[in-house]
Amino acid sequence: MSILEIKNLSKSFDLKDKHEINVLLDVNFSVQKGECFVIIGPNGSGKTTLLRILGLLENPTGGTIFFNDKAITGLSAKDKVKFRRKFSYVRQKPVVRNVSVFNNVAYGLKIRGMRYRDYTEKVNAIIETVGLKGMEKKNARALSGGEMQRVAIAMNFVISPELYLLDEVSANLDQLNHKLLDDFIIKIKQDKTKTIIICTHDRFEAIKYADRIGVLTNGTISQIGTPEEVFTSPKDEFTAHFVGYENIFTGIARVDMESGLTSIKMDDFCIVTSEHKEGPVKLYIHPESIIIAKNPPENVSSLNLFKGIVEEVRELGNTCHVIIKCESSTFLSTITKVSLIKLDLHPNSEIYINFKATDVKCL
Amino acid sequence: MFEEIIEGILEALHLIFTFDLEIWNVIGVSFRVSLTSTFLAALFALPIGSFIGLRTFRGKKELTNLINTFMGFPPVVMGLIIYLLLTRNGPLGSLGLLYSTTAMIVAQFFLALPIITGTTKAAIESIEPDLKETILSLGANEFQLWGELIKHSKKSIIAGFLVAFGQAISEVGAVMIVGGNLRWETRTFTTAIVEQTRRGDFGMAIALGTILIVLAFITNYFLTRMQTKD
Structure with missing residues (x-):
């Protein structure tokens, strides 16, 4: 069931010189409960x-937002509070x-x-x-600053809302506060009645937290x-330029x-990594770390x-992306044009890929 | 001249500590009129000022200009307007309020109102928008937001109140015109000083001036303490 549905949402601001600037253009997406x-x-x-x-702090120029199937755009001040x-x-x-x-945290x-x-x-x-x-x-x-951010987190989380809207919250956090936020988000994610929307420009954070990702570029979800x-x-x-490429997988880790x-x-x-992790993890391998070989390589250290x-x-100019299917998973490898010709790769070619355990990063 | 000042101060002390009835009456009238008018003005100015500060509406700029102009409104002219309204043949003449402390309170109310409204509006407007939004996003309704912002701008609002009170207690033109400087009834510090000076009784005038300054200082001291206390 979708808890939030955004339809044709747009927002423009009038500048002083009578010019209009469109910040959001026809944004459409829906978010499921949990x-x-x-x-x-x-x-x-x-x-x-x-x-x-x-968060109902600004009115859109056009479009509608539905929360639990009720339109929440164009509400009166009283309904907005609700x-x-x-x-x-x-x-x-x-x-x-x-x-x-205490009073800050208790306010809500x-x-x-x-x-x-x-x-x-x-x-x-x-x-x-x-x-x-x-x-x-x-x-x-x-x-x-860090303590203040913790107060802000506490006062927003103590009210235990149905929908969490987090705007670049981890941008200024040190390691300790990052861990704290992580724990909170993991806890909220376990509660399937709570929904989270996070905005970030940090792709690793997106990989770590997201069930789904929406890429917002130039005011539209691309x-x-x-x-x-x-x-x-x-x-x-x-999108490719902004998000970059990563091989992302989920699995259960055991040391x-x-x-x-x-x-x-x-x-x-099974994929082997040098990082110490236990339990469910998300892992990523940079496409440049994946080496392609025509024949089973011998004497390689890759695990x-x-x-x-x-x-x-x-083909992308000097470099190429090769999409490789291994069992049910898909890997992406970046190689040079020269290597592509040397290896004589075509769709359906049988190959071997290898990468080092140190190149497998866990989130 | 110096001797006269010393004499005036000694007379002031003498008048206070011998509980001179007329002096205490003047003190009473002055404070009752100024404090009542300032408090009443604050009662209206706080909601008006915060409403203007919080909302955007057509004509806000013009209204702001008007308030700013009225903040420096000449008291004598205010006295004249209230006089013309309350005089026997005026539109409100039937109320019979002219030459009463009520008339003085009305005149000072209208002088204090724009001052407190203007400072409240400026204080509310100067609060960072992020704080307003944080309070709203935590689920506050408009009334709760208002209370929170008033609390937050307490210092500036008290400062506005102090300015208005200072103007009221030291004001002479309006209270003279609408109060009539009636002995035992509407005589205040300022009108009494005018009276004594005209009569050439400088000692009494200086005594009254000294008491006015000391009392204003004490009042401000307590209000300032309220302002700086957290």
Whole structure:
């Protein structure tokens, strides 16, 4: 069931010299309940405007947004409040009120009519989770940037909304805060009644969190698909240029005590990585790291060696993309034009691919 | 001259500590009129000022210009307008309010209103839009947002209140015209000083001036403490 449906959404701003600037043009997509939908796009592509419109902080110029099949565009101020209370909008730059940490975090619950004795426990618990225990009485504006971001996360997450709108939230986070946000997002993702929309320009973040990715370029969604689809077959040149190419897979990781390496079990084969991981992981291999050989290579150090069939060859000037099918998975390898001629690759050619365990990165 | 000042200050102390009834009456009238008018003005100015500050509407710029003009409105002219309205043959003459403290409160109310409205509007407008949006996105309704923004601009609003109160207590033209400087009834510090100076009783005039300054200082001290307290 789709919780959010965006139809023909557009937004333009009037500039002072009477010129109109179109920030969003005919944006269409829908988000399923329980899904983590990541909108990826370069700076200035309209991500923040889109998220602000979804958060009912800005009115679109045209188009409609449906939340649970109800149109939420063009609402009265009173109705907007009703829907905003189901959402949570975390911005890139944290903004806190000039009151204590506790009061900042409690604010959303307080204005929903909750009593002090009913929210105290909840607020204190989340303050502890974000690592600010002992700072409850401190003025939130006197905190460091990272601590302030943690207050912002706590105050937006404590209200436990149906829809989370996160705008480049990890852009300014240090490692500790990144981990904290990760834990929160993983927890929210487990709750299938909660839906997350994340805007980011960081492709690795998109791969890590997304169930599906929407690529926003020049104010329109140019492609929607799973991370695997978007990163191995970008729809147009611009998307390809922006997202880059990656081989993305999901599997279950297990550390082999003897070798100290991790083997990741996928549907019909295993990939070995030097990173230590356990449990379900997403992994990516850069296309330039995948080496193609006509015959089974001998004396190579690569731990990952697979037999496959060339599915497609895309020539891109000096370089070529070779799409290779190994069992049920598809790999993308970037090679030079010279190599292509030397290897004499055509669709349906039988080849071998290999890559080093150190080239397999886990997210 | 110097001697006269010293004499005036000593007389001031004498008048206060001997509980001179007339002096205390003047103090009472001055403070009652100025505080009442400023508080009443604030009661109206806070919602008006924040409404103008929060909303965008046609004619906002013109309205802002009007408020700014009225912030520096000559009190004497305000006194004249209220006088013409309240005089026996005026449109509100039947109310019989001329030469009463009520008339003085009305005149000072209209002088204070644009000052507090203007400062409230500016304070609300100067709040970073991000904060407004954060409060809204956390689920606040318009009234809750308003309360939060007023709390946030407390300092500027108190500053506006102080300016308005300062103007009211030191104002002479309007209260003179509509109050009539009636002894025991509508005589304030400022009108009393005018009266004493005209009579050549400089000692009393200086005494009144000194008390006015000290009391204004004490009032401002407490309001400023309120302003800086977090």
